Amino acid sequence: LPDSRDATAGAAAPFDTARLDALMAEAGLDVLVATSKHNVQYLLGGYKFQFFSVMDAIGTSRYLPVFVYFRGDAGRSAYVANAMESWERELGRFWLKDVVPAAWGTADSVELAVDRIRASGLPAARIGVEMPFLPADALRQLEAAFGRSAIGDAVVVLERLRAVKTPAELALVREASERVVEAMLAVFRAARPGITKRQLVEALRREETDRGLTFEYCLLTVNTGLNRAASDEGWKKGGVASLDSGGNYHGYIGDLCRMAILGAAPDQELVDLLAEIEAIQQAARKPIRPGALGREIIEAGEAERRRQPNGKAMAFVAHGIGLVSHEAPRLTASGPVPYPADDAGRPLAEGMVVSIETTLPHPTRGFIKLEDTVAVTATGCIGYGDGGRGWTVAG
Amino acid sequence: LPDSRDATAGAAAPFDTARLDALMAEAGLDVLVATSKHNVQYLLGGYKFQFFSVMDAIGTSRYLPVFVYFRGDAGRSAYVANAMESWERELGRFWLKDVVPAAWGTADSVELAVDRIRASGLPAARIGVEMPFLPADALRQLEAAFGRSAIGDAVVVLERLRAVKTPAELALVREASERVVEAMLAVFRAARPGITKRQLVEALRREETDRGLTFEYCLLTVNTGLNRAASDEGWKKGGVASLDSGGNYHGYIGDLCRMAILGAAPDQELVDLLAEIEAIQQAARKPIRPGALGREIIEAGEAERRRQPNGKAMAFVAHGIGLVSHEAPRLTASGPVPYPADDAGRPLAEGMVVSIETTLPHPTRGFIKLEDTVAVTATGCIGYGDGGRGWTVAG
Numbered sequence: 001l002p003d004s005r006d007a008t009a010g011a012a013a014p015f016d017t018a019r020l021d022a023l024m025a026e027a028g029l030d031v032l033v034a035t036s037k038h039n040v041q042y043l044l045g046g047y048k049f050q051f052f053s054v055m056d057a058i059g060t061s062r063y064l065p066v067f068v069y070f071r072g073d074a075g076r077s078a079y080v081a082n083a084m085e086s087w088e089r090e091l092g093r094f095w096l097k098d099v100v101p102a103a104w105g106t107a108d109s110v111e112l113a114v115d116r117i118r119a120s121g122l123p124a125a126r127i128g129v130e131m132p133f134l135p136a137d138a139l140r141q142l143e144a145a146f147g148r149s150a151i152g153d154a155v156v157v158l159e160r161l162r163a164v165k166t167p168a169e170l171a172l173v174r175e176a177s178e179r180v181v182e183a184m185l186a187v188f189r190a191a192r193p194g195i196t197k198r199q200l201v202e203a204l205r206r207e208e209t210d211r212g213l214t215f216e217y218c219l220l221t222v223n224t225g226l227n228r229a230a231s232d233e234g235w236k237k238g239g240v241a242s243l244d245s246g247g248n249y250h251g252y253i254g255d256l257c258r259m260a261i262l263g264a265a266p267d268q269e270l271v272d273l274l275a276e277i278e279a280i281q282q283a284a285r286k287p288i289r290p291g292a293l294g295r296e297i298i299e300a301g302e303a304e305r306r307r308q309p310n311g312k313a314m315a316f317v318a319h320g321i322g323l324v325s326h327e328a329p330r331l332t333a334s335g336p337v338p339y340p341a342d343d344a345g346r347p348l349a350e351g352m353v354v355s356i357e358t359t360l361p362h363p364t365r366g367f368i369k370l371e372d373t374v375a376v377t378a379t380g381c382i383g384y385g386d387g388g389r390g391w392t393v394a395g
Numbered sequence: 396l397p398d399s400r401d402a403t404a405g406a407a408a409p410f411d412t413a414r415l416d417a418l419m420a421e422a423g424l425d426v427l428v429a430t431s432k433h434n435v436q437y438l439l440g441g442y443k444f445q446f447f448s449v450m451d452a453i454g455t456s457r458y459l460p461v462f463v464y465f466r467g468d469a470g471r472s473a474y475v476a477n478a479m480e481s482w483e484r485e486l487g488r489f490w491l492k493d494v495v496p497a498a499w500g501t502a503d504s505v506e507l508a509v510d511r512i513r514a515s516g517l518p519a520a521r522i523g524v525e526m527p528f529l530p531a532d533a534l535r536q537l538e539a540a541f542g543r544s545a546i547g548d549a550v551v552v553l554e555r556l557r558a559v560k561t562p563a564e565l566a567l568v569r570e571a572s573e574r575v576v577e578a579m580l581a582v583f584r585a586a587r588p589g590i591t592k593r594q595l596v597e598a599l600r601r602e603e604t605d606r607g608l609t610f611e612y613c614l615l616t617v618n619t620g621l622n623r624a625a626s627d628e629g630w631k632k633g634g635v636a637s638l639d640s641g642g643n644y645h646g647y648i649g650d651l652c653r654m655a656i657l658g659a660a661p662d663q664e665l666v667d668l669l670a671e672i673e674a675i676q677q678a679a680r681k682p683i684r685p686g687a688l689g690r691e692i693i694e695a696g697e698a699e700r701r702r703q704p705n706g707k708a709m710a711f712v713a714h715g716i717g718l719v720s721h722e723a724p725r726l727t728a729s730g731p732v733p734y735p736a737d738d739a740g741r742p743l744a745e746g747m748v749v750s751i752e753t754t755l756p757h758p759t760r761g762f763i764k765l766e767d768t769v770a771v772t773a774t775g776c777i778g779y780g781d782g783g784r785g786w787t788v789a790g
Binding site for chain 1: 431433445446447448449450451452453454455456457459479482483485486499500501524526527528529530531532533534535548550551554596597600601604605607609610611612613614622623624625626643648718719720721722725734735
């Protein structure tokens, strides 16, 4: 192996290695090969190589960071990086000793990872990968080295490892949420009649960027429309708008939805409609505390939805959020993102973060929605970015 | 198959289908299954779904757009999209009829693509995929449906398809390049002694965003340092800085490097060093015209490098650029990105775009570099974003 040990590194792992070991044992995995940007960031304690933070492709291959973890032996962990990450190593960014900034594509990245697994003396190891984030050519390389049956999936192992956030992570989710809401309110303030959906998205992108966020997306409606894509449609005076945007702060996603009317106060019907949604959003927060089952959030929200006059037309969902926009605790099976609601029957824990959404695509008044971010505290819960949850008068 | 035909679509394909057919025939491919964001954007004529333009992960899987193309039958093309892309279809964004906004992860995306390949009556087809951009679980699904030996690689086919840019694409590369340079000059203007490398990167990110670009990365040096990563090092009065940044405009990358000195004019040695680099950069442009071989660029640049007093310490490279930061024409085998220089022996064509870089990591004066973007015209070449190529006095 090339001598890549960094004499300045060797600190303790920045994640719960005992928990990772237990999750890997439960899944029958000896070695973990993480290749998604979000999980590599997590395992590196927050580090992400900026050069490839937006794109992946370069030449006829792609950037492929590889974090190799050996169950029960965190000190043996290796990070295979792009050659340009040598500058980051020089600056002491890494907790682990074996950092190898030497690769330019999938083939050389995986080869360096294979070398390390072979050198570990675990030739018959069962290797957990992230199937959706391992490139096909990398899979074939691992299969050629270790056999097809040696490869297992570690997506859920890593998701569970990340489910309880540290105070430092919670601070990032809070910042992300608050800054997204501040950016939305700034966009509402500056809006003038005729501003198009496309211009609103671009304004939000800039407001989020100016607040240190990486803008990810904005779904939006104006007037009575239910189509949430950007377009040249203009926002009219007196019209309703919904802004639903995700922006990340150092990788942690703030994802919220806020409502406004342009240059006018809401009429009583609009006030009532948002109050129905608000009642559901608050009802869903009520059961949140350590030890409550995930499904209690869904049950409380659904029960309140059924009580509302417009409840039948509404959709209520809740899902964990963090480095991934829908992650553990996974609570809703019937929502728009149909991943198994594996965590509905599991207890919530302090440090989990849940996004709660109630949506009403109203046939005559437009698209009305609130989406909030709520963290589980020692005794209950706290909302992050709870500003602007009523009707904002824009313009 | 679900009825997803869009009655409003059905225009001509926005790319050269005859060329794609020929490239596929040469590679022995009957069907193309494109899954990278850049190639899907290309095949859709510029469309990219904003929601997942930064991230991929959602739930326990990921966004996987799939474009299916049948050789010789462009009208049969299909686009398997995320369910939320139904709003985009409603707005008439697609040239092709068979748009299926129904998926939430790899498994359902690939299943819908497999259905279409099966329905085509080409059960023994050879299927070209993008191995570095096809997820491992998607590969296994395709292998299960069509057999392992049916899967071939289409990365180079798609790269060659994209190599000659249309006038509309060239306009985007030009805008990207000019805006990146304008953003750099704005950062230089606003810089004050003590501004850190990290602050310079953040300032550039905002300046690029304000100019409609998506910021991708910034490698930079200040003073006499050669480390190009962001850090808390401050830029001193009289110190040299290099800003090398990529930002994309509707996906097309501007990637340039410019030099400045903070609050002082350059001394004669610095003037001379940048003049050496400039001589190489200009020499490399000279042979560029349709029909010239790719290697003529390298030969001209290398010959001029050898003539320069500091040439031995310099690195000279040239590479195509567009939707991917290093793409066809691939010209340099020995540069920092070691992909085969397959295009060195092929003729340049009008509409190709080449990035040309000369780098001098000077032992006492710091990191000095120019990177330019040059398009092949009918009679020669033209530089995009050629502003600020001398020493900019910053502050």
